[in-house]
Amino acid sequence: MSKRLFLPLTLIALAFFSSVIATPIEKPNHIDPRTIKDFYITNPSLILYYSDILDALVRGNYNFSREILDILVAVGGPNNIKTAVDRANELSRKISQLLENASLSIEKANAYLLIEDREKALEEAFKARHALDEASSIIVELRLALSRLSGLLGVTPGFIAEKIDDLADRIEEMESEYELVMLRIQGLKLKKTKILVDVNPKNVVYGENFTICGRLLTEDNEPVSNATVKVSVGKSGYSTVTNISGFYSLKASVSEYKREVEVVAFYEPEKLKSLRSCLNKTTVEVIFYDTKVLIETPPEAFPGLKAYVNISIEPFEGSRLVNLRFDGLKIASLEIEKPNATLFFEVPERASPGLHVVEVWVEPEGLYAPGYAQSSILVSLKSIDVHWEAPSFVIYPFNKIYFSGFANYYNGTPLSSANVTLYRNGEAVATTLTDAIGFYRFEFYGFSWFPCSEADYELVVEPREPWLEKYSYETRIIEMNLVTFIGSVLLLMAVARSKLPYRTYHMVKSLFKRRREPAKKVEKFGEHVPPLRQVIVKTLRSIEEKVGKEKKRIVATAKYKGRVGLVQWIYFNVLVYFARKLSAIGKSETYREYFRRIALALEYKTKKSFLKLMLMAEAERYGGKKVEVEEANALAEEIIDELEG
Structure with missing residues (x-):
């Protein structure tokens, strides 16, 4: 089956079944069963397991996803929709198989071309042509089938059409490969050529010209005249034309700092000529000087402040351009005229505390190749000194809450214009700035309805300088409301x-x-128990016998308030057993999220059984369907047996 179309076709089926819900739900990513109360749903499982099918498809588990779809269709829905989906899947599978056959035939044709077996290569090319023609006709039929399916579902085939366009693009790619193979087959009739290439001198100084010469001949050693020859020297390209004797010659230079550079001569004949292309290559040795760079950085730097880099370059002649990068960002450039120099730069204000990379790039100059060196520098923040004073106990409405103190630099100098914020139980209640001598003060009336309580206060001082770290301190103040305290005492009396x-x-x-x-x-008179209760008790006892005495306590703790059917009751008890056996259910975790989390620890058969039990419980609970209790009980026993085994 086409991997490109299986997912979209499955989603179209899901779109149809979800459209029959009596109460519409707009684009649900998740539905918690506990939030569904009074409205009737034909088959909510198609929405609830939308993400489960996607997960199976992403993992490549197509059999498992198909089984889910079969179960969902069996729970409810017309068979003609499933038939239409299967027809579209069958057509897409045929297209994929034809494209695979065409690709294999083209590969075989290329293999025969390598050994110059033209007849077998042509035979494989004809097979590829037939497969491509058939795939092109089937894709038209597939478009019609999907159009009919979208009409049945009442939806537009918008995103499905994009997937079909992808298949059409793939066919076009295969058509291009086929045409290339046919050109190569026709090329076997062309006369072979060969090109000679040589360089003079063999050792070339960087930047200086040297000569590239050679000759273009046929396989019969006949010269090819007036032919364009392309020559590449490393990354640089040149071209020239052969003379009447097939010789060519040109001047070139090396623009790369490599000890050995490849020289390639290539001939591509014109379309009307009955000649084949050819190439030849040689190498040239390049003479230049490597540049060695040594750098030294300070052990520590601070954001927004100046730092330096000591640079040593060897060998050195004239002047060299130096670029400085901080964490890959260019921050300075300087042309130095001495082999040893010091480059000053400003550390970016946003540089976070920790190790950062300083890089020095030396630009090439004539015979001197480029140079590079890197070092690490530690960026840290300087601490500040903050003094504060605050009460430990206040009585409302008589006392004010006050905070006051001083903020200083690390060297004792007053810290001015620093932002000071006071938080009460996580909420900002006051803010101010330090004055010229670093002084700050808060004074305000607080309030609390509780007769006596404790409040957490946090004082935060944020300097405006980026190289200074933020200061924070937490304290706890006892707050007493005298009015409510007296009222509480009188009420208690x-x-x-x-x-x-x-x-x-x-x-x-x-x-x-x-x-x-x-x-x-x-408990004393079992005959007065209602029939439904008796069945529930019997089911729970059968589960208890499987899990043993330890699991009896697990089942006994399973409580569910509200309307619940017998199968739903069994389903909840199996969930409790999973919670005790494998992993507890999170407070905010839904049952499906919990099942996905523990799915990796379950065997395939166990997951399949539990999935079927879950679908039965949901069909009973939310779909109002009658479900076989004995089958649900057997599934629960099978799940517990597999885990215990």
Whole structure:
């Protein structure tokens, strides 16, 4: 099946089944079963397992994804949609197979061309032509099938059309490869050529000219005149024309600092000539001087401040252009006239504390090749000294809350214009700036409804200089509201004098006593248990027998409030068993998210059984369908047996 079309076709089926939901849900990425209450859903599993099918397709597990689709179709939905999807899949599979056959035939034709077997190469080319023609006709049929399918579903085939266009583009690529093979087959009738190439001198000084010469001949050693010969020297290209005797000659120079540069001569005949292309190559030795660069950086630097780099270049003559980079960003450039120099630069203000890379690039100059060196530099922040004063206990509404103190540089100099912010329980309540002598002060009335409580305060000082680090300090202040405190005391005294506590105690005691009596009666007289309850108890006991005494406590803890069917009850108990056996369910984790997380620890058969049980439970709960309880119970036993085994 075409990997390009399987995913889109599956998604079209999902789009149809999700459209039959009575209450529309716009583009759901996830539906938590606990949030679905009173509205009827024909088959919510198609939406709930949208991401599961995608995961299976991405992993290349097409059999598993197909099984999911079969189960979903079996739960509900017309068969003609499934038939239309299968027809489209069949056509896409045929196209893929034809393209594979065409690609294989083209590969074989190229292999025969290497040994110059023209007849077999032509035979494979004809096979490729036939496969490409058939694929082109089937793709037209596929477009019609998808158009009919989109009409049945009532959706536009927009994104599916893009996938078909990709297949059409692939066919065009194969057509180009086929045409190239046919040109090569025709080229076997052409006369072979050979080109000679030589350089003089063999050792060339960088930047100086040297001579490249040679001759272009046929396989019968006949000269090829007035032919264009292309010559490449490293990355540089030249061209010339042969004379009447097939000779060619040109001047070139080396523009690369390499000890050995390749010289390639190439001949490409014109289309009307019955000659084949050819090439030949040689090498030339290049003479130049390597540049050695040594650098030295300070052990520590600070953002926004000046730093230096000591540079030593060897050999050195005249002047050299030097570029400086900080973490790959060019920050300085200088032309130096001495072999030893010092380059000053400013560390970027946004440089974070830690190690950074300083690079020095020396530009080439004549016979001197470019040079490079790098070093690491530690960027750190300087600390500041902050003094503060604050109360430890305040009484509202009589006392004010105040914070005051001084902020200084690391050397004791007052820190002015620094931003000072005060936070109460994580929220900013006041802000100010330090003055010329580094002084700051907060003073305000606080408020709390609690008679007596503790509040967390944080003082944050942020200097404007980028090389200074931020200062923060946390403290805790006891806050007392005198009005609510007195009111609470009076209320407690009034309650203590009344009979309200005694009456409340006896009322709660009688309620608990009434709730326990029916439970004892049910345990004592099993024949009065409703039939549905009896089946649930029987199912739970069968699960308990499988998991043992330890698992009885697991099943006993499974509680679910609200409407719940028997299969849903069994499903929840298996989930609890997974939680105890493998991994606990997160507080904000849905059942499907939990299943995806533990799926890697389960065998394929276990995952398949649990998936089927989950679909049955959802069909019973949200789809209002009747589900076989015995089959659900057998699936639960099979899952537990596989995990215990």
